């Protein structure tokens with residue numbers, strides 16, 4: 001299972017109630033599961049376990065099945081986005097310049113896997129497609145900041161800036 005990092009739950013009772021009310025209002029909808037997960041992500045910004053539990057209770061779909069759907073579709077996030085979102089470009093130009101090595105090193109430095117957020121909520125790590133800076137490959141973005149021509153050795157220094 002991919003759930004290796006425990007991020008503190010930051011959802012509120014108001015958010016939980018909003019989801020419950022939506023589920024009650026839409027209980028007769030055909031194929032409710034996907035729209036319910038989308039609604040939960042809209043409300044919480046990601047799919048916390050608490051939201052999955054509420055959906056499971058209202059739809060009868062098991063938590064295992066919900067988890068399977070949430071991990072299958074890339075639009076769903078199981079972790080909140082960190083204050084600093086690190087995107088490692090995996091477009092062709094970056095890939096041939098070994099951006100996988102950059103991603104691997106970031107996973108080691110941050111002690112999280114791609115798609116996860118550090119337990120303090122500071123950094124989240126993901127891969128992305130070409131960001132239009134191929135001449136600087138391999139490239140990462142941290143929020144709006146672009147760093148290119150990376151070898152991997154500079155990553156610790158870059159992270160320390162944030």
Ligand code: FES
Pocket residue numbers: 089090091092093094095129130131132133134135137139
């Ligand atoms: S492929 Fe990475 S910036 Fe274009």
